[in-house]
Amino acid sequence: METQFKEVEVVNRKTSFTVKDLAVRLLALALTLVATVLLGVDKETTTVSVKLVSSLPPVDLPVTAKWTQMSAFVFFVIANAIACSYGAASLILILVTRGRNKLVPIMVTILDLVMVGLLFSGVGATSSIGVIAYKGNSHVQWDKVCNVFDKFCQQVAIAIFMSFAGGIAYLLLIVLAALKLHK
Numbered sequence: 001m002e003t004q005f006k007e008v009e010v011v012n013r014k015t016s017f018t019v020k021d022l023a024v025r026l027l028a029l030a031l032t033l034v035a036t037v038l039l040g041v042d043k044e045t046t047t048v049s050v051k052l053v054s055s056l057p058p059v060d061l062p063v064t065a066k067w068t069q070m071s072a073f074v075f076f077v078i079a080n081a082i083a084c085s086y087g088a089a090s091l092i093l094i095l096v097t098r099g100r101n102k103l104v105p106i107m108v109t110i111l112d113l114v115m116v117g118l119l120f121s122g123v124g125a126t127s128s129i130g131v132i133a134y135k136g137n138s139h140v141q142w143d144k145v146c147n148v149f150d151k152f153c154q155q156v157a158i159a160i161f162m163s164f165a166g167g168i169a170y171l172l173l174i175v176l177a178a179l180k181l182h183k
Helices: 003-013 020-040 070-098 103-135 149-181
Strands: 043-050 059-066
Touching: 020 070, 020 103, 020 149, 043 149, 070 103, 070 149, 103 149
Parallel strands: none
Antiparallel strands: 043 059
16 A cells, blocks of 8 residues: 555656746746836837928927837737736646646646747847837838937836746746656
């Protein structure tokens, strides 16, 4: 009878999550939450002088930059909100099941992989817009705007970094799961 108990214990140890997994998962949740909030509240209004006619003085116009004005930023915020919500749901699921269900680790690992793809695609889309905003594009006559919206651009850059770090954390969770399978 004691031998059977030890076999069950080994099976449960393989399917359960370690403290490392939970800590990295909590880190991924926190990073994606910060990225979502940083870009979600990012807004800057500034005054820009526009010269309509060369013989008249320039007209000062208030211009506002918001994350909702660019589809890449909207995708980024939604992708990070999904990853953050998934991180919270997966933490709850892991803590509730405590390794008793063999399907939970497989399902969570597959969804971790989906989150990596989602976060990296959001980071890529937002980074491409960020580079154009920072440097402009002379081929299509797009001027740089980060010299006008400095605070907005800085906050976007920090959000991109946080989201990228969150994607790396989810990637680390996949590596930990693969190493656990290898053992």
